[in-house]
Amino acid sequence: MVEAKIKKGDKLNIECYKHNGYLDRTSDEAIVIYNDENMLIVANDHTTLTEHDGESHTTNEPAVLFFFKDKWYNIIGQFKKKGIFFYCNIATPYIIDGNAIKYIDYDLDLRVFPDGRHKILDKNEYKYHKKIMKYGDDLDKIINNSLKELIELKKNKAFPFDKELLKDYYQQFENIKKSP
Numbered sequence: 001m002v003e004a005k006i007k008k009g010d011k012l013n014i015e016c017y018k019h020n021g022y023l024d025r026t027s028d029e030a031i032v033i034y035n036d037e038n039m040l041i042v043a044n045d046h047t048t049l050t051e052h053d054g055e056s057h058t059t060n061e062p063a064v065l066f067f068f069k070d071k072w073y074n075i076i077g078q079f080k081k082k083g084i085f086f087y088c089n090i091a092t093p094y095i096i097d098g099n100a101i102k103y104i105d106y107d108l109d110l111r112v113f114p115d116g117r118h119k120i121l122d123k124n125e126y127k128y129h130k131k132i133m134k135y136g137d138d139l140d141k142i143i144n145n146s147l148k149e150l151i152e153l154k155k156n157k158a159f160p161f162d163k164e165l166l167k168d169y170y171q172q173f174e175n176i177k178k179s180p
Contacts, residue, residue, distance in 0.1 A: 006032055006096065007032065007035065008032055008033060008034065008035070008172075008176065009031065009032060009176050010031070011029050011030070011031055011032075011099070012029075012030050012031075012042060012096075012099050012100060012101050013026060013027065013028055013029070013099060013100045013101070014026065014027040014030055014042075014065075014100065014101045014102075015097075015100045015101070015102045015103075016089075016091075016102075016103060016104075017102065017103070017104045017105065018104065018105060018129070018133070019104055019106065019129065019135065020133050023052060024051075024052050025049060025050065025051055025105075026049070026050045027044070027047055027048070027049050027050075028047055028048045028050075029047055030042035030043065030044045030047070030101070031173060031176055031177070033064070033172050033173055033176070034169070034172075037069065038068065038069050038070060039067065040066075040067040040101065041064065041065065041067075041169060042064075042065050042067070042101070043062065043063065043064045043065065043169065043170060043172075044059070044062070044065070045059075045061070045062035045063070045173075046058050046060070046061075047059050047063075060080075061078055061079050061080050062078075062170060062173070063076050063078045064160075064166055064169045064170055064173065066160045067093075067094040067101055067103070068093055068094070069093050069094070070093055071093060071146065071149075072090060072092060072093065072142050072143065072145075072146035073088055073089060073090050073146050073147075073149075074088070074091055074094065074103060075087075075088045075089075075150075075160055075161075076088070076089075077160065077169075077170075082114060083113075084114055084163050084166060085111065085112060085114060086110075086111070086112035086154070086161060087109060087110075088109060088110040088111075088112070088150050089103075089106075089109055090105075090107070090108040090109065090110075090143050090147055090150075091103045091104060091105045091106055092104040092106075106126065106129075106135075106139075106143050107122045107125040107129050108120065108123065108143060108147055109121040110147065110150050110151065110154070112161065116154075118151065118154055120147065126143075
């Protein structure tokens with residue numbers, strides 16, 4: 001699928017790689033809600049995630065995912081029973097290859113809770129992979145600056161950390177699923 005032809009309602013898979021080119025995780029059927037030259041927004045509900053070891057499980061809740069062409073992160077808004085959570089992956093800007101959204105994950109994650117608190121996750125995994133996969137100083141700087149940018153966006157409730165906007169995107173997803 002050519003990226004410019006991706007339109008609302010199209011179905012894509014998601015492939016997450018590591019720095020060494022290793023396929024780490026896949027996700028099936030994300031439905032496109034929005035696509036322009038800078039950003040791709042997709043959503044899914046009870047989707048299957050397959051880990052690098054072949055184990056798979058189904059997510060428990062709907063999610064809206066934001067991928068960026070010029071940002072070193074992607075953001076997942078999750079509709080959980082306890083409220084809206086955001087899970088942010090520090091990762092390369094995405095590319096489209098065939099019917100797949102692809103990116104390289106750089107371990108560090110930011111978890112944002114419904115009350116606005118946040119927690120940085122996987123610091124040890126990042127340190128380990130930085131050493132064994134030889135992340136350079138320039139890459140390390142990009143990764144850490146991206147984490148700082150995400151924290152600032154979250155503090156300011158800037159796009160896409162707006163729960164009402166997230167609900168609107170989810171409603172669009174529901175409408176797409178209902179249409180013939």
